[in-house]
Amino acid sequence: MTIIKEPLELLPHGQAIQYFIARLPKTHPRKEYLENQLHRKTAGERGEKKMRKKFQEFHLDENFAALWDIGLIDGGWKTQFDGLVITEKCIIILDSKNVSEDLHFDEKTGEFIRMDSKGQRLILDNPVFQLNKNIQFLKRWLGKRKIDVRVKGLIVYTANQCLFHSKPSGAPICKTYQMNDYLYNILRPLPPDPAPLKINKIKRLIEANHSPYVRRPLCETYKIAYGDLQKGVYCADCKGYQVVRVKRNWLCLGCGAKNSAAHHFALQEYFSFVDDSLSNKEFREFCLLGSAAAANRILTKYDFIITGENKARRYHIKKNE
Structure with missing residues (x-):
């Protein structure tokens, strides 16, 4: 029987910067710069969407x-x-x-x-x-x-x-x-x-040679130490980081909200912010999770590239082709 693993993708770039800022102290010296970067990134993304939407009205006879x-x-x-x-x-x-x-x-x-x-x-x-x-x-x-x-x-x-x-x-x-x-x-x-140009031939050629933009983790991009980030699992209800693992579920001690898949967003954050791979220990440290067995159950559900054995095992996010 084939077990289907759950896919995992990076957060959209603008959203990643937004939640990256949220994990920094209010007085962090680079916070104002990052907020400016967030504004520029989200404005650029909106602009490209507007351009594509307007192009839907473009028509040619040929x-x-x-x-x-x-x-x-x-x-x-x-x-x-x-x-x-x-x-x-x-x-x-x-x-x-x-x-x-x-x-x-x-x-x-x-x-x-x-x-x-x-x-x-x-x-x-x-x-x-x-x-x-x-x-x-x-x-x-x-x-x-x-x-x-x-x-x-x-x-x-x-x-x-x-x-x-x-x-x-x-x-x-x-x-x-x-x-x-x-x-x-x-x-x-x-x-x-x-x-006349062979449109489909040129289109297929360009698509076949397309090299997607490779995003670096935000800590590397903006030269911010991993230690500066607030640790813990994010609560979408109260926007805090007081979420703990209770009987294969996640419970926010701040507002009482439950979210069985809160670890999914935490993994997206880690790969978007810190590195393109992590160990069981690094996952636990980021999520403030005490149980190695619980961490292992979560990580083995995902479609990662796995290298190493035992304590040296690392889980690598798959890059989009």
Whole structure:
């Protein structure tokens, strides 16, 4: 009889940062920085969702395909694409930016500036340079595979409170609601290719070579000691960490809530925050669990990659392919 093991995935990135902050002391010196990172990450994720939702209204008479959040590698050069639109005439790179407030570009100095509501200036990277680098990469990557294709690009600013006073030249830049019209304007003047692109072939090739973004544990990413984190199992009801194991169940001593699967979230937290593997002892220390036998019963239910024997045994989370 085959025993089906339970799968386990990392927490979504924005959610992971949120609960990582919750396990730090209120006076931690990096807490304000992390809260800023959380804001940027969640805003970026919302922006990419808005862009994908708007693209659902995009239509062409001929065949086309779209790929999202694609990573490709060429030697030591790795590039991440927010979106790729593959048409019979060309491939269009979609580059999502979630930047709000007033945006100014100085053609003389090449500086791209954001002015916030308090009048503070922030110098931003010129998004055209990044887009041109991505176009160069994709042409080179496809060229090595004997595919000669026109590659265009579109920079999409997804924040609602974004006001352009001027834009950099060299690439089309728009807001989310304008995106589809800009795509049509890119495609319309292009002459028909006597040999239209083989869309499905290119799509399968890119998907087959997709290299997902590899997340590092947050302690490593933000250089925060594991010892700084609050230990214990999280209670979704009272938001505390006073949850204890009682007769194969989890009970919160703070509010009395019970949750038989509270260890699942704790494991997601550990792998998102600390390391991509853990031992029975490390699991018990993180969850403040006293019983090695109870920890073993929990860990053996999951679809981990297991290395080592006895006390040297480690449980590794499987990476998404």
